[in-house]
Amino acid sequence: MSQIRQILDMNAFDASTGGEGAVKRRLDNLGAASVLFYREPIEMVAAKGAWMEARDGTRYLDFYNNVPSVGHSHPEVVAAVSAQVAKLNTNTRYLVEIVDDYLEALKTKLHGQLSNVVMTCSGSEANDLAIRVARAVSGKTGVIVTETAYHGNTALVTEVSPSALKRSPLPDHVVIVPAPGAAAYGEDIANGFRAAVVAAMETLETRGHGTAAFLADSIFSSDGIFADPAGFLLPAVQAVQEDGGLYIADEVQPGFGRTGDAFWGYERHGIAPDIVTMGKPMGNGFPMAGMAARPEHLAAFCEDVGYFNTFGGNPVAAAAGLAVLRVIAEEGLQGNALRVGAHLKAGLSEVAAGSDRVTEVRGAGLFLGVDLGAEDGSGAPDAGYTVQVIDRMRAAGVLIGAAGRFGATLKVRPPLCLNMAEADRFIEAFSGAVKG
């Protein structure tokens, strides 16, 4: 079992105990597909802004969930969804003005070549389609991903999601590269990562697959959050593109302003992706996602297969998506992510300076990774300790999770509406949690 699976299990409710009350109901309904946070799961009843409220009245500061990105239950999104669902909810086989209004608004955020957008229901569907488009365009079948990547839950996308696999080996056409951190590549991450990707391309060539795509989340969320130095991703991407492969930027995690310095995570690296996939924060919780591609690339795929997505691009999704874009602009949330993220990073770095168990703080905007290390001060990743810290943070009223190959990186990922006081509250809670 991969280490990240182990840590997820360590921090999850132990279903083998059977549970009682609301937990038992959940297990009876979802069975083995039930994955509940925490050994003692939380029942949520409401949420607003950066806060969630549990059944027992406890209020939690949400540093975990990047779906309600403009804030839980944001009134503009609520109003937009409520108005549109009462008016018209149909599919893209008819023309519906708000759908094209949304797509045009979204496209102003993308570089000009990516002028076609296929709307889907989930990031999984978007990545599933993106891989097939890359295969149709390149005539190759191999895919390169990072070692602890997660790109979704369909059969095809699970193949390229090492962190989802419990015991199955990766298929022959998937080759992994270590996450782009100093641990694997030393000081020169850009060239080291490029060399790893080139080696993976050679492996795929040797195996007879060739490289259809390099698929990466540009903030490397599941791998443990790697953002610096800005630009490190470009040489690897160029190597793939020069070979006729496509770079698929999985923006499900970093997209929609989270990294603060730009709307998409890949912009940090000066890349022009061939395909961009997006999802989670796109509708602030309304199920919607999408894949942006060049018209000629999409056409190459559609020669073989007729693609239609019943719920994809419905008018209610468009209304939610438009509201999200409007709120990000009106409330200056990308700028807020930059400012509050910098404040948070500085505060956490200060905590790290005074603790031999906080070994690194990194990231961009409101997406930070905080490494936690062993008691002996060796700096070795400590998954058990990470679970302890997560539990202590929960006791202090803060929701947070872990990521990374060793499950020893806190994934700091609050809604983009986070204010300075809330950031301070997190820093204080974290400081207390790592002192224990």
Added chain:
Amino acid sequence: MSQIRQILDMNAFDASTGGEGAVKRRLDNLGAASVLFYREPIEMVAAKGAWMEARDGTRYLDFYNNVPSVGHSHPEVVAAVSAQVAKLNTNTRYLVEIVDDYLEALKTKLHGQLSNVVMTCSGSEANDLAIRVARAVSGKTGVIVTETAYHGNTALVTEVSPSALKRSPLPDHVVIVPAPGAAAYGEDIANGFRAAVVAAMETLETRGHGTAAFLADSIFSSDGIFADPAGFLLPAVQAVQEDGGLYIADEVQPGFGRTGDAFWGYERHGIAPDIVTMGKPMGNGFPMAGMAARPEHLAAFCEDVGYFNTFGGNPVAAAAGLAVLRVIAEEGLQGNALRVGAHLKAGLSEVAAGSDRVTEVRGAGLFLGVDLGAEDGSGAPDAGYTVQVIDRMRAAGVLIGAAGRFGATLKVRPPLCLNMAEADRFIEAFSGAVKG
């Protein structure tokens, strides 16, 4: 290109013309993935009950779309979605009461062994998961489907959707059987269909795959709607189950009361499916779907792969789903489907009796298929004439589409709230259309 793809293209907007105005916007945004109904697409602005309203003020009776199954913009669904999206919209890693309320309500509709439900965003995701569960349980990889089946749009599900493939051959592990009509099997459809499925199992065995699943939509929607005689599906399903394969009932089309006599289409055939997948009408347009399975089957899959679906089972979907179940019960929509469906079938059969171009009327509840034949009275399927009839129906204010291997079957599939007057209006429009 498959014949059903040809007919879909015949009845779709011809994108090569470029379009203008709203059509041009759509093509610029969706590119090759844009599939618009009608040579002259319709721009919709609102919908209520069984009616849709176009930009130019024309009101259309919707006999096409089975997603808004309890009626477009149903006030109870609208109220449920609006209230929940304002309160809490999160994922199943927390406990949320309304999610388990929904799953328990849904499970009262399923036979007792199917006590685990995985919520997904789309029927595609549900079928993608179902095939993998069947493979994990059976240890086999082959899948049997009908010749013009459509089960969704992911990579895996496209492989088992012959009607989506334009020129790619079916993969080696997929074997098709003719649709269960008299054309292929004569009078004894039950035994003929069983024999075809057994032959497909033997082919899969010979090819070294074995049979993981027989996957069928129990109303055979894309194949042209085959409902009778009730029970014909049972022997084929039993043959698969006796061999250790699973029967996956794809209820995305017939489920939620549409066939009138039962809540699920498979009940008509006295079957106990191993897995049930569902989607389209489940949330009346809110993107939601699901897969119901036995706990031990789901567990077998989850040993290998950690499955999580971010938007699947969110509280807003649960609220929409609960409202749909409540409306079906309160408004007696299953009974209405039976009554109004019978009236509609009788009326259409009367039209057929007076026309040599309407060659058969069949189906159950509010899901009927009407075959249209050649001018020479030979009864040969006539796709071109079907497009004419669809266009005439549109001119008469009725939306309808085609299905079937030859694209010559009208797919009669109005919302379940259809009343007798609306049914009569359809019969009248159809009678006029086939006289021309």
